[in-house]
Amino acid sequence: xxxxxxxxxRLVYLRYNRxxxxxxxxxxxILGVEIPNSVVIGKDFELAHGGFGVVLHPRxxxxxxxxxxxxxxxxxxxxxxxxxxSGFEGILIGDKAILSPGVKVLCKSGNLLVGQxxxxxxxxxxxxxxxxxxxxxxxxAKKIGERKMPIE
Numbered sequence: 017x018x019x020x021x022x023x024x025x026r027l028v029y030l031r032y033n034r035x036x037x038x039x040x041x042x043x044x045x046i047l048g049v050e051i052p053n054s055v056v057i058g059k060d061f062e063l064a065h066g067g068f069g070v071v072l073h074p075r076x077x078x079x080x081x082x083x084x085x086x087x088x089x090x091x092x093x094x095x096x097x098x099x100x101x102s103g104f105e106g107i108l109i110g111d112k113a114i115l116s117p118g119v120k121v122l123c124k125s126g127n128l129l130v131g132q133x134x135x136x137x138x139x140x141x142x143x144x145x146x147x148x149x150x151x152x153x154x155x156x157a158k159k160i161g162e163r164k165m166p167i168e
Contacts, residue, residue, distance in 0.1 A: 024049065024063045058082065058111065075106035079132070082109050085117040093122035093143065110134065110148065112166075133163055 021029070024047065030040035031053050041053060048068040051057075055072045058080035063070065069087040072078070076090045092104045103125030110132035115121070118139035121128060129145040136142055137153030137160075146152055151161040 078109045079111035081112040087118040093124045
């Protein structure tokens with residue numbers, strides 16, 4: 017059963033529209049959400065509670081069924097360096113991952129992967145890749161548990 021998308025989530029998908037994409041992008045910015053058009057987002061994405069303060073790096077890829085809460089940031093951990101000398105490649109968020117309010121996912125080099133079904137706890141600072149269906153929390157974030165895998 018498909019769930020109804022809220023206004024903010026519809027704006028996220030409208031960014032891909034040739035005619036209204038730029039309007040949607042700037043409207044999201046006015047509402048406090050920075051998701052560049054280069055960010056790939058899978059179906060059934062949810063920008064929970066309007067996503068105020070969400071900032072996604074242009075080299076981010078967000079899987080299907082991902083839920084992102086307000087204050088989440090995906091970005092480089094070496095922002096003191098010019099992008100040309102950074103080893104940063106991107107951040108990949110696996111399907112059905114949940115990024116709780118205030119989560120910061122920061123990558124220094126290569127790609128950082130948040131595994132499928134993984135939950136990152138509120139205000140955690142994730143600096144390394146995770147496995148699938150794990151629970152991470154803290155500053156810096158550490159694995160604190162595992163989730164049951166859903167029955168398909």
